[in-house]
Amino acid sequence: MSINIKFPKIYWSVSAGLILSGIICMTAGGVRAESDRKKNLTRQEEVFEDISKFDISLAEGTISLEKDPEIKECKVEITSISDTVQLQSQDGILQIRDKRKQVVQFMYFGFLHPVSTEIKITVPEQEYQQATIKINTGDCSVSGLEIEELWMDSDIGNCTVTDCEIQKFNLETSTGDIELKRCEIQSHFTLDSDVGKVRAEDLSCAGETAIKLGTGDCQIENTTFSGAVQAENDVGSVNLRNITLDGSLQLDTGTGDVSVSVNGREEDFALNCSSDIGSVTVNQQKTGNIRNSISSTDQKKKLSITTDVGDIDLYFLGN
DSSP: OOOOOOOOHHHHHHHHHHHHHHHHHHHHHHHHHHHHHHHHEEEEEEEESSOOEEEEEEEESEEEEEEOTTOSSEEEEEEEETTOEEEEEETTEEEEEEOOSSOOEEEETTEEEEOOOEEEEEEOSSEEEEEEEEEEESOEEEESOEEEEEEEEEEESOEEEESOEEEEEEEEEEESOEEEEEEEEOSOEEEEEEESOEEEEEEEEOSOEEEEEEESOEEEEEEEEOSOEEEEEEESOEEEEEEEESSOEEEEEEESOEEEEESBOGGGSEEEEEEEESOEEETTEEOTTEEEEOOOSSTTOEEEEEEEESOEEEEEOBO
């Protein structure tokens, strides 16, 4: 037996009125909170000498670390809520700390306004020892640095690194996109991303490279790997264009198509390509779901590509 309940028209009118009132209150509260936020923002600017290391930790906001060949000292510009950022320099280490344990956010209809902090660090042209950047929510970028060690860790936000010379590079993100351009990495390179797209171009990686992706597409172009490369992606496509391999490449994916174009001839590599559900194509010729080859003039140049679900397209560009 079914029971039909009919609500009077006044019920719907009252409900609609309450919802509209809530939206208006949220909007008004958000606008006021944003106005108060802007009034409480302060700008801090300081200059430091003989800086060789950076230790930066931020709860929410943006971080920019870039080179300016025209300056002679390290310049720090911080825009934040009053007394939320601690800045100090000792023994050549520039340390920036966010005093907030958590970020309070004001939300109103259609918008989300965090209490934002902006940190811009401009440095002269020289070789630096180390930079450690930790950010919970927000974007961070590094540009133009020559540095021995670069460590970047982001929970939510995008990371960008351009025009850098790095000895050892470690980049970890939980949720956010990664963009790398025109970088020379002379030793170990580790990239670990849970959710987000990865785009890299014009890289030179001299040491071992380890790439681990959870969910997201990966595209790497015009890049030379001199050491061994081990890459994996659980969900998402992988596109490697115009890649030069002096060592081995092992690429494993769960779900997603794989496309690789590599400099050299097929006979220069020991191949191991297979797809559980999908096809394998080498130089525009389909070979079923497996392509193996043990012939190689240089046994260290091994090329292994496997995927659970997806097609593999491998193309050799010649010498």
